Amino acid sequence: MTGYIIGGAAVLLALAVVMCARWRTARTIRRLDDMLTAAIDGSFLEKTSDESRLSALESRLARYLTASALSERNVRQQKDQISALISDISHQTKTPVANLQLYAQLLSEQPLTPQGKDCAAAISAQAEKLQTLIEALVKTSRLETGILALHPQPDEIAPVVERAAAQYAPKAAEKGIALTVGARSGSAVFDAKWTEEAVCNLLDNAVKYTPAGGTVTVEVKNYELFSAIRVADSGPGIPEEEQTKIFGRFYRAQGAWQTEGVGIGLYLTRQIAEKQGGYVKVESTAGKGSVFSLFLPRP
Numbered sequence: 001m002t003g004y005i006i007g008g009a010a011v012l013l014a015l016a017v018v019m020c021a022r023w024r025t026a027r028t029i030r031r032l033d034d035m036l037t038a039a040i041d042g043s044f045l046e047k048t049s050d051e052s053r054l055s056a057l058e059s060r061l062a063r064y065l066t067a068s069a070l071s072e073r074n075v076r077q078q079k080d081q082i083s084a085l086i087s088d089i090s091h092q093t094k095t096p097v098a099n100l101q102l103y104a105q106l107l108s109e110q111p112l113t114p115q116g117k118d119c120a121a122a123i124s125a126q127a128e129k130l131q132t133l134i135e136a137l138v139k140t141s142r143l144e145t146g147i148l149a150l151h152p153q154p155d156e157i158a159p160v161v162e163r164a165a166a167q168y169a170p171k172a173a174e175k176g177i178a179l180t181v182g183a184r185s186g187s188a189v190f191d192a193k194w195t196e197e198a199v200c201n202l203l204d205n206a207v208k209y210t211p212a213g214g215t216v217t218v219e220v221k222n223y224e225l226f227s228a229i230r231v232a233d234s235g236p237g238i239p240e241e242e243q244t245k246i247f248g249r250f251y252r253a254q255g256a257w258q259t260e261g262v263g264i265g266l267y268l269t270r271q272i273a274e275k276q277g278g279y280v281k282v283e284s285t286a287g288k289g290s291v292f293s294l295f296l297p298r299p
Helices: 002-041 056-108 114-145 158-175 192-209 265-275
Strands: 153-156 178-181 187-190 215-222 226-233 279-284 290-297
Touching: 056 114, 114 265, 158 178, 158 192, 158 215, 187 192, 187 226, 187 290, 192 215, 192 226, 192 265, 192 290, 265 279, 265 290
Parallel strands: 178 215
Antiparallel strands: 153 187, 215 226, 226 290, 279 290
16 A cells, blocks of 8 residues: 555655746747737847746857847947938038039139040039939938838839939930830839939939940830839840849949949839848859849839
8 A cells, every 4th residue: 555655655756846847948938929919029138037046048048149139239329420420421522522513614614725624524524423322322321221221112114114214215215225115004002202313223224334336125014913014125244143132232243344433323212122021032144244133012
């Protein structure tokens, strides 16, 4: 009889140990889940973790989340500082750049030697390039930091494509490039102003890199979930190893150093696409032209 009692007690003790272990495991999982939830919604704080009550795993996770939160705050502060710096630079350089453009124009109107005229034209072109760079930096910085917000809404795509193409038609004609607008019917959810800017960046690249006598086509293709604004050119194309790099800030493809530009247009286009739930894709073969597609979510 005594043996049965001892055996029963042992079984109960074993069950109690198992239940206790399960309870501790469940408690640890709940605490880990609470920590991760707090980290996701941004409410995790180091002071909410009691080191004396945490298991080793919980303690390590708490330290990791604390370090991650600190790193995120540092990155946010650095972005804010960069944005403020760029805004200050933009403000401080606005007048000097405007003066450079004015004096370059006045200089070009004076009786100059051929060499002097070339120098005046170069000054004007460089001042214009500097102004474009500053404006692009300010736009990118404000988009990244959320100072400028996009307001996507359901709309027809055709007007955006037509306005963008109209802006680059003279430049294409001057270079001897046939700029064609194809099918453009379709609707999507987008910010018209910023999407037009993105399409203009794609057209600017296409016209810039397409040689005289080439073609540039802009059209809209509708899919089940997205509508795509496609800009195709008959330029030199992009090598496969560079296609993942061209959307980086200030990246210039090999052999493009003689072409005007600062390497920020495609980066800005990608930022605009992502801010409204879309994306940008490139299809290209070296020597056979490129197709850039701006995908926008359909309503």
